Amino acid sequence: MTEEIIIAGFGGQGVLSMGKILAYSGIMQNQEVSWMPSYGPEMRGGTANVTVILSDERISSPYLKLFDTAIILNQQSMDKFEDTVKPGGILIYDPNGISVHPSRTDIEIFQVEATKLAAEMGNKKIFNMIILGGFLKEKPIVKLENVIEGLKKSLSERYHYLIPLNEEAINKGMSSIIPYKAKEKVIQ
Amino acid sequence: MSELKLMKGNEALAEAAIRAGADAYFGYPITPQSEVIEYLMTEQPEKRTGMVVLQAESEIAAINMVYGAASTGKKVMTSSSSPGISLKLEGISYLAGAELPAVIVNVVRGGPGLGTIQPSQADYFQSVKGGGHGDYKLYVLAPASVQEMSDFVEDAFDIAFKYRAPVLILSDGLIGQMMEKVQLKDQKTRLTNEELIEKYGNWAVTGRKNRERNIITSLDLQSEKMEARVHRLMKKYEQMEKEDLRYEKILCDDADYLIVAYGSSARISQKAIELARKKGIKAGLLRPITLFPYPKQPLFELADQVKGILSVELNAGQMIEDVKLSVEHKVPVEHFGRTGGIIHTPEEVLEALEQKIINNERTRHHKTRESSIL
Amino acid sequence: MNVLDIIKPENQVFCKTKLMTDTALSYCPGCGHGTAHNLAMEVIDEMGISEDTIGVAPVGCSVLAYDFMNIDITQAAHGRAPAVATAIARTWPEKYVFTYQGDGDLAAIGTAETIHACNRGENIVIIFVNNGIYGMTGGQMAPTTLEGMVSSTSPYGREIKSMGSPLKMTELVANLPGVYYVTRQSVHTHKHARKAKKAIQKAFENTRLKKGLSFVEIVSNCNSGWKMTPNDANIWMEEHMFPYFPLGDIKVDGKLK
Numbered sequence: 001m002t003e004e005i006i007i008a009g010f011g012g013q014g015v016l017s018m019g020k021i022l023a024y025s026g027i028m029q030n031q032e033v034s035w036m037p038s039y040g041p042e043m044r045g046g047t048a049n050v051t052v053i054l055s056d057e058r059i060s061s062p063y064l065k066l067f068d069t070a071i072i073l074n075q076q077s078m079d080k081f082e083d084t085v086k087p088g089g090i091l092i093y094d095p096n097g098i099s100v101h102p103s104r105t106d107i108e109i110f111q112v113e114a115t116k117l118a119a120e121m122g123n124k125k126i127f128n129m130i131i132l133g134g135f136l137k138e139k140p141i142v143k144l145e146n147v148i149e150g151l152k153k154s155l156s157e158r159y160h161y162l163i164p165l166n167e168e169a170i171n172k173g174m175s176s177i178i179p180y181k182a183k184e185k186v187i188q
Numbered sequence: 189m190s191e192l193k194l195m196k197g198n199e200a201l202a203e204a205a206i207r208a209g210a211d212a213y214f215g216y217p218i219t220p221q222s223e224v225i226e227y228l229m230t231e232q233p234e235k236r237t238g239m240v241v242l243q244a245e246s247e248i249a250a251i252n253m254v255y256g257a258a259s260t261g262k263k264v265m266t267s268s269s270s271p272g273i274s275l276k277l278e279g280i281s282y283l284a285g286a287e288l289p290a291v292i293v294n295v296v297r298g299g300p301g302l303g304t305i306q307p308s309q310a311d312y313f314q315s316v317k318g319g320g321h322g323d324y325k326l327y328v329l330a331p332a333s334v335q336e337m338s339d340f341v342e343d344a345f346d347i348a349f350k351y352r353a354p355v356l357i358l359s360d361g362l363i364g365q366m367m368e369k370v371q372l373k374d375q376k377t378r379l380t381n382e383e384l385i386e387k388y389g390n391w392a393v394t395g396r397k398n399r400e401r402n403i404i405t406s407l408d409l410q411s412e413k414m415e416a417r418v419h420r421l422m423k424k425y426e427q428m429e430k431e432d433l434r435y436e437k438i439l440c441d442d443a444d445y446l447i448v449a450y451g452s453s454a455r456i457s458q459k460a461i462e463l464a465r466k467k468g469i470k471a472g473l474l475r476p477i478t479l480f481p482y483p484k485q486p487l488f489e490l491a492d493q494v495k496g497i498l499s500v501e502l503n504a505g506q507m508i509e510d511v512k513l514s515v516e517h518k519v520p521v522e523h524f525g526r527t528g529g530i531i532h533t534p535e536e537v538l539e540a541l542e543q544k545i546i547n548n549e550r551t552r553h554h555k556t557r558e559s560s561i562l
Numbered sequence: 563m564n565v566l567d568i569i570k571p572e573n574q575v576f577c578k579t580k581l582m583t584d585t586a587l588s589y590c591p592g593c594g595h596g597t598a599h600n601l602a603m604e605v606i607d608e609m610g611i612s613e614d615t616i617g618v619a620p621v622g623c624s625v626l627a628y629d630f631m632n633i634d635i636t637q638a639a640h641g642r643a644p645a646v647a648t649a650i651a652r653t654w655p656e657k658y659v660f661t662y663q664g665d666g667d668l669a670a671i672g673t674a675e676t677i678h679a680c681n682r683g684e685n686i687v688i689i690f691v692n693n694g695i696y697g698m699t700g701g702q703m704a705p706t707t708l709e710g711m712v713s714s715t716s717p718y719g720r721e722i723k724s725m726g727s728p729l730k731m732t733e734l735v736a737n738l739p740g741v742y743y744v745t746r747q748s749v750h751t752h753k754h755a756r757k758a759k760k761a762i763q764k765a766f767e768n769t770r771l772k773k774g775l776s777f778v779e780i781v782s783n784c785n786s787g788w789k790m791t792p793n794d795a796n797i798w799m800e801e802h803m804f805p806y807f808p809l810g811d812i813k814v815d816g817k818l819k
Contacts, residue, residue, distance in 0.1 A: 034367070035367035036362065039220060063452070064533065
């Protein structure tokens with residue numbers, strides 16, 4: 001099994017930490033992992049993306065052109081990464097703030113209303129865990145218990161009290177992800 | 189046993205320095221390697237092992253602090269990124285001239301000038317062809333994974349003390365910034381001052397006690413003595429070539445076409461040869477792990493087997509010169525690489541292999557020439 | 563009386579400094595470096611710390627200090643001695659570490675290293691020999707060359723407007739909290755040399771007490787570079803250098819005078 005994932009959005013949305021939790025989850029089940037961020041002077045509000053690979057074998061390139069899964073959290077990232085999903089792959093996105101929805105018909109597309117759900121749950125920071133839950137529903141590549149272990153590893157101990165909330169968010173994402181049927185682009 | 193962790197390359201390197209029993213680290217912040225000193229400052233190794241960590245006022249000061257500690261036989265390291273390494277080169281030349289052991293890490297970014305903070309391999313020439321002034325070379329290790337960022341620290345110290353010479357770990361922004369699973373080594377104890385004096389008292393400046401005075405200098409105003417010093421250095425480099433060359437061959441046994449790449453480019457190229465083999469192209473990868481000494485002989489031998497070689501580097505074509513020197517015109521050698529901080533994708537590398545090597549007129553001509561000889 | 567009756571240990575009034583080697587000094591006759599070397603070595607010998615002292619030699623006339631001083635010495639790149647000394651003092655906190663630097667080394671190319679080692683209050687001694695010129699390279703203008711003073715790179719005299727004022731590095735570092743002791747001395751007469759020796763001794767005592775950085779400037783001459791006889795050079799130094807670089811303590815026990 002090898003799963004090649006791109007997660008892209010704004011800095012501050014928890015893009016990098018979502019990737020980190022996923023990578024740690026892979027380690028918990030003895031997989032090879034890599035986590036390759038875009039880095040730069042952009043901080044909060046700028047664009048951020050991370051390539052995460054989980055594999056049963058030694059990972060060759062940590063830097064990729066095409067992905068099995070794209071998790072897309074803003075419009076700039078949609079513009080940039082929709083085309084990088086391999087045919088037959090999946091694209092997961094939060095429709096909040098998306099004006100041009102994905103149009104590919106050779107991939108599976110899903111929506112998670114993570115921004116809205118996080119607000120309902122009263123904590124905007126669990127946004128990324130809702131998304132992660134959605135992803136794990138469609139691609140159960142890591143067991144939930146390993147995600148929780150991964151969370152413990154990547155959160156400093158003073159935040160461990162937040163783990164139940166994170167677990168709730170993951171479950172919320174799992175139950176809220178819905179398929180989206182792309183309307184083919186009309187060629188004018 | 190040792191711990192398994194998810195770490196950034198830069199952090200793994202910093203942790204490895206503590207665990208290797210380093211006595212001191214001196215550095216100055218620069219992207220994309222600042223995590224090294226940040227990690228060390230957070231970890232407070234002074235409390236863990238007694239290791240000294242100091243943020244210097246400049247890269248120049250940092251490398252000269254390295255020179256100071258190395259003069260006394262201490263295990264000392266510094267790290268920086270390209271523009272900072274340029275500043276350190278004077279000190280690196282002094283370290284080589286004065287025959288001092290030290291580990292220098294370059295997490296390369298794109299240049300020239302202030303360049304870009306994105307990954308690059310454009311410091312190949314600087315690293316293996318001298319860089320600083322004078323007749324000297326560095327032993328250069330090129331890690332291609334976070335695990336190697338960790339492992340190579342101890343290896344580098346071992347080589348540095350074996351030869352009493354500076355060793356360079358040539359990483360880049362990609363390897364430094366990415367996270368992977370890493371198996372950390374167990375903590376090594378630092379030498380006590382008494383142990384150090386016992387081991388290195390024949391040359392280190394530790395205070396002139398029960399012996400003649402020791403002097404550390406790179407200066408010899410008498411030409412004959414200076415030439416003898418240069419010859420002594422050259423002998424070390426010859427010995428490095430004989431005893432400490434490192435490289436890795438991947439899918440080379442039946443390869444018709446060869447990619448030569450180190451560090452992050454080797455990782456990307458490995459994926460490219462996997463893609464190539466899915467298309468039925470027998471491609472292999474030779475990864476130099478040491479850039480000096482360079483795997484000249486393995487390349488020379490592979491040149492009898494393959495029809496063409498692509499040197500893949502994140503630069504405008506630097507290592508290709510060593511590939512060409514190694515294969516002595518036996519087969520066509522071409523370069524492929526993105527610059528400016530752009531990282532080539534495995535697909536781009538494969539495309540370059542097809543266009544520049546497989547479909548190259550000279551490669552085809554070469555094939556026919558070879559078959560005509562047969 | 564036979565000469566051999568006179569040469570007896572009990573009649574000895576003067577001898578070569580024990581910690582100086584037998585190597586002939588490479589300095590010009592009349593240069594202050596030889597005396598400054600002697601004083602430093604006398605202090606280290608008298609304090610009984612020669613086995614625990616590590617010196618750092620600069621680039622400049624005293625680049626070969628290690629040929630003359632019979633202690634462990636490492637030779638630093640131009641201007642970087644305070645950085646080199648920082649690392650030695652940090653990794654060997656029980657040792658006595660000193661740098662021996664000239665004005666070009668300390669106050670021009672090594673300004674940053676000097677200021678920052680001082681600012682961190684490294685537990686080291688800096689001996690700064692200021693003769694207002696680059697001696698080794700053949701008499702070029704130094705950061706401490708006086709106004710109007712002729713050198714090979716200020717052949718019409720140092721002009722403040724285009725070349726800046728002579729730099730008072732010693733006053734500058736005295737203002738840094740990390741610096742514990744700052745003094746300016748000279749070694750051109752017995753009287754001055756004795757005072758300079760006391761200052762160097764105080765500096766090494768400060769290291770012993772882990773008080774931080776001690777900075778001893780020695781205003782000296784360069785008769786070759788100044789193109790004078792040794793005696794004229796000393797007179798010129800008194801008349802011109804001392805008014806601009808006045809002798810005396812500037813900071814003692816961490817307090818500005």
